Amino acid sequence: MKLFIRIFLETAIFVGVWWSVWGFFLGFEEDISSAVWSGMVGGVVVGFAAAVVARYQQNRVLDSPPVLTDEVLLRRGRASYNGIVGWLYLTNRRVFFEGYPTDETAPEISTLFDDYPRSVTTHEISIPVHEISEAGISRPLGVRRLDIFLSNGRTESFITEDLADWVDDISTVRRNYLEEPRSENMRLFQ
Numbered sequence: 001m002k003l004f005i006r007i008f009l010e011t012a013i014f015v016g017v018w019w020s021v022w023g024f025f026l027g028f029e030e031d032i033s034s035a036v037w038s039g040m041v042g043g044v045v046v047g048f049a050a051a052v053v054a055r056y057q058q059n060r061v062l063d064s065p066p067v068l069t070d071e072v073l074l075r076r077g078r079a080s081y082n083g084i085v086g087w088l089y090l091t092n093r094r095v096f097f098e099g100y101p102t103d104e105t106a107p108e109i110s111t112l113f114d115d116y117p118r119s120v121t122t123h124e125i126s127i128p129v130h131e132i133s134e135a136g137i138s139r140p141l142g143v144r145r146l147d148i149f150l151s152n153g154r155t156e157s158f159i160t161e162d163l164a165d166w167v168d169d170i171s172t173v174r175r176n177y178l179e180e181p182r183s184e185n186m187r188l189f190q
Contacts, residue, residue: 008051010142016043075169079146079160084123088146088158090169093177095132095148097158099123127156129177135170137163 020039071091079088079097086099100123127148134149138157146158146166160166 004051004055007054008047010047011050012043012047014043014142015046016040019043074173075166077160077162077166079158081123081125081156081158086123088160088166090166090173092173093129095125095127095129095170097123097125099125125156129174132170132174135167135174137167 016039018039019042020035023035023038068089068091071093073089073091075090077088079086081097081099084099086097089096089098127150131150131152132148133151136147136149138145138147143159144163146160146163148156148158148170150156
């Protein structure tokens, strides 16, 4: 419910202000008060529609925890990645996203995931902890998201809740992993 309200408010405010400003300056509205009222109504309608669509997509996502061998699941939460809704997991070895198509007619999107292992039935991203250089929060266009910066210069972004907790947990797992004693042979491959 918290995500529904957040999406509704962020979208309603953005669309309401945009609608009011453009309606007044382009001459669609006679005075500023009618532009504000039409912006408020438009913001509420579009905000509610965006929140309903997001909730519908979330409800279509399957709730099937991944099979993790030799890993400890530390955190999980609903998330979206490039419009694909799914679950984001943090284990002691990796950040793992398992997404599900939200539309049966949607084309296969496997080209987005060429750098990471994937399965045939779901869209998966597996980011090993040793490839993460930093985790942070960004806010492009008013949407808060979790950014994971990789050592190769790439950035993977996820929209999820409790972003500060995700950043703290990823940083802790990364720090613990790097401090873990390994033989010299293991260090060559990681």
